Amino acid sequence: MDKLRVGIIGCGMISDIYFKNFTGPFSNLIEVVSCANRSKEKADLKAKQYHVKSQTVEEMMNDSSIACIVNLTPPEAHYSLNKEALLKGKWVYTEKPLAVKSEEGKELYKIAKEKGLYLGSAPDTFLGAGIQTVKSLIQKNEIGKIIGIQANMLSVGPEFFHPNPLFFYKEGGGPILDMGPYYLAALVCLAGPIKEVSSFASSPFPDRTILKTGETFRSEVDTYFASLLRFANGVIGQLTVSWDFRFPSWESKLPLIEILGSQGQIVVPDPNTFGGKVLLRHGREEFKEVPLIEGFSIDSRGLGLEEAYRAFQNKKGPYISNEFTLHVFEVLSGIVQSSKEKKVVEIEDSCPVLDLFDPRF
Numbered sequence: 001m002d003k004l005r006v007g008i009i010g011c012g013m014i015s016d017i018y019f020k021n022f023t024g025p026f027s028n029l030i031e032v033v034s035c036a037n038r039s040k041e042k043a044d045l046k047a048k049q050y051h052v053k054s055q056t057v058e059e060m061m062n063d064s065s066i067a068c069i070v071n072l073t074p075p076e077a078h079y080s081l082n083k084e085a086l087l088k089g090k091w092v093y094t095e096k097p098l099a100v101k102s103e104e105g106k107e108l109y110k111i112a113k114e115k116g117l118y119l120g121s122a123p124d125t126f127l128g129a130g131i132q133t134v135k136s137l138i139q140k141n142e143i144g145k146i147i148g149i150q151a152n153m154l155s156v157g158p159e160f161f162h163p164n165p166l167f168f169y170k171e172g173g174g175p176i177l178d179m180g181p182y183y184l185a186a187l188v189c190l191a192g193p194i195k196e197v198s199s200f201a202s203s204p205f206p207d208r209t210i211l212k213t214g215e216t217f218r219s220e221v222d223t224y225f226a227s228l229l230r231f232a233n234g235v236i237g238q239l240t241v242s243w244d245f246r247f248p249s250w251e252s253k254l255p256l257i258e259i260l261g262s263q264g265q266i267v268v269p270d271p272n273t274f275g276g277k278v279l280l281r282h283g284r285e286e287f288k289e290v291p292l293i294e295g296f297s298i299d300s301r302g303l304g305l306e307e308a309y310r311a312f313q314n315k316k317g318p319y320i321s322n323e324f325t326l327h328v329f330e331v332l333s334g335i336v337q338s339s340k341e342k343k344v345v346e347i348e349d350s351c352p353v354l355d356l357f358d359p360r361f
């Protein structure tokens with residue numbers, strides 16, 4: 001099978017795991033041809049480290065030997081680079097979020113559809129053994145009918161660990177567009193597409209300090225969102241995301257995700273990881289840890305693209321389809337819109353209900 005020839009744009013903090021996985025475990029199917037970055041020195045550094053070419057973005061976009069762009073830039077650059085790559089006839093796999101505005105996401109989807117190109121977005125953590133074990137329990141009817149879902153991501157903000165966190169606090173960032181994708185992709189995988197959302201948001205601490213440098217800055221986005229989700233099958237979910245913890249030592253006692261069924265409960269592992277601990281309770285029994293099913297349980301970022309290419313070669317649909325990518329982004333955009341306009345937002349673009357991911361396919 002020919003390899004998918006990839007160019008990586010954005011050589012920052014998250015890029016190493018993609019370089020490692022594409023040049024390591026996924027190198028049977030993926031070949032990183034080159035990398036590009038706004039500042040050339042960073043691209044040169046990664047190019048040397050991972051034995052690939054360093055190119056400018058322009059050179060990469062015009063390189064007809066590159067079939068797919070992996071976009072690892074900050075959110076504000078996603079739409080324009082994703083669009084340019086699609087218009088050049090290349091596949092796109094982008095870090096989340098797909099774009100900043102709802103209409104940008106729809107436009108990208110439309111271009112990809114017209115040109116018959118793949119448009120996929122991170123996260124792909126829900127393809128991992130943790131979330132997929134939960135999916136298998138639901139499919140085996142272990143908790144009966146799903147009644148409701150609670151999801152909570154409450155923590156300090158990225159200024160506590162990221163050297164350059166300003167983009168997290170601009171339009172396209174905030175906890176809902178940055179962390180929300182992990183939770184919503186997992187929830188859509190587990191319970192199906194979402195029909196309506198409603199959300200309140202606030203900004204309790206707009207003035208923030210970068211831990212590493214002491215530099216202060218002002219957030220341009222809300223940092224606390226409490227949202228309601230109505231799934232197409234009638235299940236109701238709640239999602240709270242916040243970057244308003246004041247100290248890293250604070251720990252939320254709320255479950256990251258808990259699913260309530262008619263005959264049991266599941267405590268779902270962290271959707272920002274591939275593995276984790278799954279707890280299951282039937283009826284009056286105590287919670288018991290369930291062994292993970294076969295699959296990816298270490299950081300396998302890039303798996304979504306590798307699977308999409310494998311599926312394409314085998315004339316099957318990818319697990320993270322163009323429709324799934326757009327749907328998750330539409331739900332995120334709908335939450336932001338609801339919080340701003342104080343109304344329930346209907347999600348126009350749906351996606352098929354996902355089956356269990358087959359890691360051996």
Ligand SMILES: NC(=O)c1ccc[n+]([C@@H]2O[C@H](COP(=O)([O-])OP(=O)(O)OC[C@H]3O[C@@H](n4cnc5c(N)ncnc54)[C@H](O)[C@@H]3O)[C@@H](O)[C@H]2O)c1
Nearest residue numbers: 010011012013014015037038039072073074075077095096
């Ligand atoms: N850092 C993390 O822990 C993490 C985890 C998961 C996902 N992500 C996502 O990955 C993306 C990148 O995050 P990061 O932490 O690596 O950011 P980063 O700031 O460390 O790196 C981004 C890189 O992109 C480059 N860049 C910016 N605009 C560009 C443009 N127009 N053309 C070419 N290069 C450009 C920057 O120079 C920088 O080197 C974001 O979407 C983020 O949400 C980050």
